[in-house]
Amino acid sequence: MTTEETVSKPSNFIRDIIDEDLKSGKYTKIITRFPPEPNGYLHVGHAKSICLNYGIARDYNGEFHLRFDDTNPTKEEQEYIDSIKEDLKWLGCEWGEHEYYASNYFQQLYDWAVLMIEKGLAYVDDQTADEIRDTRGTLTEPGKNSPFRDRSIEENLDLFKRMKSGEFKNGEKVLRAKIDMASPNINMRDPVLYRILHEAHPRTGNAWCIYPMYDFTHGQSDAIEKITHSICTLEFQDHRPLYDWFIKVLPVPAEPHQYEFARLNLTYTVMSKRKLLRLVKDNKVNGWDDPRMPTISGMRRRGYPPEALHDFCERIGVAKANSTVDFSLLESSIRDNLNLHAPRFMGVIKPIKAVIENYPVGQHEYFDADNNPEDPNAGTRKVKFTREIYIDADDFMENPPKKYFRLSPGAEVRLKHAYYITCKEVIKDAQGNITELRCEYDPQSRGGSSPDGRRVKGTIQWVSAEDGVKAEIRLYDHLFTVENPDKVEDGKDFTDNINPDSLQVVTDAIVEPALAELEPGTTAQFIRLGYFCKDKDSKPDKPVFNRTISLKDGWAKTLAKS
RNA sequence: UGGGGUGUAGCCAAGUGGUAAGGCACCUGCCUUUGGAGCAGGCAUUCCGUAGGUUCGAAUCCUCCCACCCCAGCCA
Numbered sequence A: 001m002t003t004e005e006t007v008s009k010p011s012n013f014i015r016d017i018i019d020e021d022l023k024s025g026k027y028t029k030i031i032t033r034f035p036p037e038p039n040g041y042l043h044v045g046h047a048k049s050i051c052l053n054y055g056i057a058r059d060y061n062g063e064f065h066l067r068f069d070d071t072n073p074t075k076e077e078q079e080y081i082d083s084i085k086e087d088l089k090w091l092g093c094e095w096g097e098h099e100y101y102a103s104n105y106f107q108q109l110y111d112w113a114v115l116m117i118e119k120g121l122a123y124v125d126d127q128t129a130d131e132i133r134d135t136r137g138t139l140t141e142p143g144k145n146s147p148f149r150d151r152s153i154e155e156n157l158d159l160f161k162r163m164k165s166g167e168f169k170n171g172e173k174v175l176r177a178k179i180d181m182a183s184p185n186i187n188m189r190d191p192v193l194y195r196i197l198h199e200a201h202p203r204t205g206n207a208w209c210i211y212p213m214y215d216f217t218h219g220q221s222d223a224i225e226k227i228t229h230s231i232c233t234l235e236f237q238d239h240r241p242l243y244d245w246f247i248k249v250l251p252v253p254a255e256p257h258q259y260e261f262a263r264l265n266l267t268y269t270v271m272s273k274r275k276l277l278r279l280v281k282d283n284k285v286n287g288w289d290d291p292r293m294p295t296i297s298g299m300r301r302r303g304y305p306p307e308a309l310h311d312f313c314e315r316i317g318v319a320k321a322n323s324t325v326d327f328s329l330l331e332s333s334i335r336d337n338l339n340l341h342a343p344r345f346m347g348v349i350k351p352i353k354a355v356i357e358n359y360p361v362g363q364h365e366y367f368d369a370d371n372n373p374e375d376p377n378a379g380t381r382k383v384k385f386t387r388e389i390y391i392d393a394d395d396f397m398e399n400p401p402k403k404y405f406r407l408s409p410g411a412e413v414r415l416k417h418a419y420y421i422t423c424k425e426v427i428k429d430a431q432g433n434i435t436e437l438r439c440e441y442d443p444q445s446r447g448g449s450s451p452d453g454r455r456v457k458g459t460i461q462w463v464s465a466e467d468g469v470k471a472e473i474r475l476y477d478h479l480f481t482v483e484n485p486d487k488v489e490d491g492k493d494f495t496d497n498i499n500p501d502s503l504q505v506v507t508d509a510i511v512e513p514a515l516a517e518l519e520p521g522t523t524a525q526f527i528r529l530g531y532f533c534k535d536k537d538s539k540p541d542k543p544v545f546n547r548t549i550s551l552k553d554g555w556a557k558t559l560a561k562s
Numbered sequence B: 001u002g003g004g005g006u007g008u009a010g011c012c013a014a015g016u017g018g019u020a021a022g023g024c025a026c027c028u029g030c031c032u033u034u035g036g037a038g039c040a041g042g043c044a045u046u047c048c049g050u051a052g053g054u055u056c057g058a059a060u061c062c063u064c065c066c067a068c069c070c071c072a073g074c075c076a
Helices: A013-023 A044-059 A078-090 A102-118 A129-134 A153-164 A214-224 A234-249 A273-281 A296-302 A306-316 A327-341 A513-517 A554-561
Strands: A031-034 A063-068 A099-101 A122-125 A174-177 A192-196 A210-212 A229-233 A257-261 A351-356 A364-370 A380-386 A388-392 A412-415 A420-428 A434-441 A462-464 A469-476 A503-511 A523-526 A530-534 A544-550
Touching (some): A013 A229, A031 A044, A044 A063, A044 A229, A102 A122, A102 A192, A102 A214, A122 A153, A192 A214, A214 A229, A380 A388
Parallel strands (some): A031 A063, A351 A434
Antiparallel strands (some): A122 A174, A420 A434, A530 A544
């Protein structure tokens, strides 16, 4: 019998194209690129593109370039450049020496623009932005030629040079390609190549006051870097003819090709930089790295492992159909990864004190607790057991329903790693709130099983009242209450769908002391509760944890069904 | 009434003329010192957007139609 070890490598239509290009000898080396505009933070949609581009370069022994598409200084900032690089590194991308900026090519692009003029393929237009818009035509009607379209080459050359030298104000003139104002593809109706922007650029400072447009920049930058497969999202499909036109008309050093795939949409969130920026600017969240944000930095702070994001990007596939992925698919990748790798600890979010009446006052002992049942190499740690402990309020019910096998009066439950205990008495305050549980333990059940072999179904976590540490816990839920936040009635917008309960802060949780020692950024499992990531806001005496994701709750499901 | 795309299960997604992969979700059991995890099974009655056609045979080829997405920035 033979078992075929098929390591599932991602397959998609782009890789199919690359396979063919390699097979036909069109290329011998594949070069891809990730081309962010530094005008915001990266989000999980970018992660999809990164995994696609970087994954291809890696799997085909090719080359991966990071290229900032920094052609619009009115929106771009160094802070964004820095954050993008940090996020890419965290995702495990290595671009080595291949860090590029479209702004590196400004001079070459300018020279090519001059060449376009010389070939009669570009002209300086004096029309205002409004006039250009009004003469562009509509989806069904052709546009009208600009009255400046037939200027002489000499005049165009002169004007363009004067645009560059700063003689004109913003908006006074633009350089346009001379293609076809009647083209059914609006992108071909004499697109603007250069606009005047008296604005300092994060990289080039005040060296330029004219900046190339995306269409005049992207393909040529690809060609300069000898990118073989320029992969972008669907909305650029209409730009491909223009992309190809520049490549054909200009003496570029290579002939790259553009391929488009569908961008990622996720339920319960928004995925446009514009909207994410708004959430940040309007203080709907606490910054770009708020753990509720779908940004890479938000997910990092939330405690999502980068490997889980890779796994997710692999699972969703790459295709051309618009789609919205269930958030639960992302959660599945997160849980799968964390289950295997996250160390386990005990903590209680809503502590109730339980006193083990028959456990001697002043006595204590240590139990060995496995750090990760999924990973024998994770080892064990000591947890301290004492007469007074805390358990979670959710693990006790005075009047439990059927099949509830946690603690209740007279019921027996197993304390994880320790003993069986039985609740003997419930102490309440004047208002009737439970303040303390009086319990008894079975000394025979040390380690969590008894010689008589009796079955105790329920196992709960606990923390010693002697060495438990107080902690702040931030419980997160979806940022929006509906699957598609953009679907709103007239007069409303996506912010009307913000979930008012997306963040709940618990300040008096109690956790094992070992958790206070964890490095910020570490994600651990709190047994039976979920995964929690130590936040950078932690203080030595007051650790702070972000709930990354809860554990699946089978009990909640059976409750819901009954 | 222009151009460019896309329609396979609740959500993603393979499939490229030979009789509908896989994952998520969901449902059943089993197991369990996390009601987690794991294991076993179920989950598109040949309706693969719809209607025709070609073919021994069609999700795959052809034709009509329908639905949805993108494009009229001196944004990317």
